[in-house]
Amino acid sequence: MEEMPARPDLSTLDVPMDAWTQPFWDGAAQGKLLLPRCGKCRHFRWPPGPFCPHCQSQQTEWLAPGTARIYSFTVVRARAGADQPPMHVPALVEFPEADGVRLLAAIVDTPLSAIRIGAALNLEWSQAINAMVPVFSVAAPATI
């Protein structure tokens, strides 16, 4: 059985929210990944914030971004004896239908050999104290 990355331990994570990130977490609570897009010039932006960097508008709409894939990733291993979580895989996730957004998220439930740049992803969720946090697994990885 090939090594699988651990889920980050989010049991102590109390996600801070403000008016501009709240819609993201509201969506997450309902199992929906929503990303902010300018209501005027239709550019996606990340992280959620009060202005569109392209046209400075404050109109914001929240959309489901469609497919997700790996833009880059790292495999983090703790040194022997180090006070760090076990092997885990932080990744940058991109969304072909939401150009301009790269989301940092953990890759889980996937054999290491299936984790590659460009791999299509499925959305999963991990429980933090006050929020559901998106994590991803590689869609239909080759069986070992």
Add this chain to the structure above:
Amino acid sequence: MMQRPAIVGIGATPYYFRGTSAPQTLYELIGKASLAAVADAGLKITDIDGLAFYASGFEPGLITEMLGIPEINFASTVAAQGGGSAGVLDLAAMAIETGRAKAVLCIGACQQGGRRYGLSLANIALTPDGVWSRAAGLAGPGQALALVARRHMHVYGTRREAFAEVVLSSRQSASTRPGALRRTPLTLDAYMAEPMLADPLCRFDFCLETDGALAFVVTSAERARDLAQRPVTIAASAQAGSRDWGRAFFWFNMPDAVFTSAGAEPVARRLYAQAGIDPKDVDVALLYDHFSPLVILQLEDYGFCARGEGGPFVESGAIRLDGSIPVNPHGGHLSEAYVIGMTHIREAVEQLRGVAVNQIEGAEFALVSGGPAPIPMSGAILSNQL
């Protein structure tokens, strides 16, 4: 008439492994480096009338009280963190050029207690738009920049052998320096055998964590002629950055082409224009090497090779002491010490005085870069051609 600024004094404490400089305090280290810099210049501490700080800054009142500096006319701290290290020279240059101050003491220092820089992403207070690193399990800048390194490998075919060459080259240089903290030469086999910490980076790709302080005295080139050392002029200095790079690895939403860079192109453009030279005129490059792949990306940003060709470029031996652009002949952050860019400024000055341990023969122009980090990033071109 505008005064051209020159570095006339350098001072440093010994370099200590993280946490081993006690019982000296941070301000004691700063004081020792400052007094050494002033003495090196042939000046007295009472000649200092300006202070320029790097990173989070220090207390001007405390330093003037402690050292007996009678009066200051200028005190400023660079706005950036790791990206701003060469920015102290920019601040000092502005103070001298405008006549605001006559002799500026530039100070950079670090002393790590319980909180490690290497885990700084895990330690910072979470904010609503900065919670993502924590959620993804990224604990430090090295893990974050591993994402950039892997993408550069994917897009351009850069190999781990290139990262290794940056480290081996640095270690080779440090091997001749008594004050360096990692002096044992490293082989490619040993590098490749080292377990990954944040794939594609192993322990050797991460810089040291060091305690220490460095200080530099900047005055006018005119006054410099009467002082103790061969003057080293600040031919160009910049603190700059583009929105496309922004908060760097605290953001990660750069446009594609910028993601696989070190974010230094705006700084490079300004420096070359201001100094009136090209990359081929640079004799020695002191590139901020917190993580080995970022040296390769800076070589591309600063125009020493084409975009994407940094890997083969370093593998060709180009950055060795006898290469086309020697990089970090002092061993850099990877092998000598990590005092957040300050050791690079010291080495640039020693190279241009002609007294460096690993002297590049006939060096006339030295490039110093600040770290690939949130903007403004910084850099300077120093010269001994008055």
